[in-house]
Amino acid sequence: MTPDEEAEFKARRKSRNLVFALILFGFVALIYAITVVRVTD
């Protein structure tokens, strides 16, 4: 793997991790919101 390819590899991995973290955070927030709505309904 050339230095350029390695840099691209790391950039892709970083962006994927970031998006995955955001999705997980969104999922947790959604489940929390659904629980609150269901409990208070």
Next chain:
Amino acid sequence: MPAPLSRNGNDVNSNTATTATAKPATKTIALTPAAMPAHWRDFYALTKPGVIRLVVFTGLCGLLAAPGAIHPVIGFTAILSIAMAAGGAAVLNQWWEADLDKLMKRTVRRPIPAGRIRPDDARDFGMMLCGFSVLIMGLAVGYLAAAILAFSIVYYAVIYTIWLKPRTPQNIVIGGGAGAFPPLIGWIAVTGEITMMPVLLFAIIFMWTPPHFWALALFVKPDYAAAGIPMMPNVAGEKSTRYQILAYSVVLFLTTLAPVAIGGAGMIYGFAAALLSGVFVLLSIPVALRLPTQDDVLKPEKRLFAFSIVYLFALFAALVVDRMVLA
């Protein structure tokens, strides 16, 4: 560099690799796996965001037009589940058809045939989206909505993609049901029951799908022929397809007026439906009555296809406006 992979991730050079068969849809072509980890944008592209927009919109319209109220968080969850299911089914569709997509100019740059995503990764991603969508819908919204959502995924990914599409020119007619579920699910998310009105919303999209797709099929006919997909123009011929486009447009016209006839929608929707569906029929007439010459740019066909997309957005928007004004 890893060995080329088949659709199912097998090494095509090994003894266990799937070999090409007589049926085009099951033909296996070596796919170059991505050397780099796939970019998240490729996963996003795999969900067919353009189709999701239409699915989300019609699902939201079904939800907003339904009688009754739904908590915004639950409503949002229902729409999110519909979007995830549509995206997941689209991913599974592309995973299954990766070898066919490689043969068509229109689809060759998709992430799997282009080698940007490994087929196995796409399959897992699609399964995950579908599974979570049904789970969340069931837990947050209701089991009836979740059951219909699960059925719609199976309908698209299995009945349409695997069974109908490679076998019959009626693939679009029956497969159109897959895209017709969102407003039905949106409506049921609010009411919790199946009544005549959501069934009519289903029927509208069901009747809209054949003229929409056949207009497209007329100008990408060589693509479908190259991939061996039995689309109507390739099997029944252009003349028959063109007549059928007009026939379905007339049936669509009548179907869109049915909600007014049963008292499920008011005059705002009725006027919009008559106007929009009338234009749809008018645009179908030149498509039905002509046969293209050589080097024809197929303008009427492209015009009908473009209008059919705007048509569905406008029709469902009119339904929501009508409901809000009446409410």
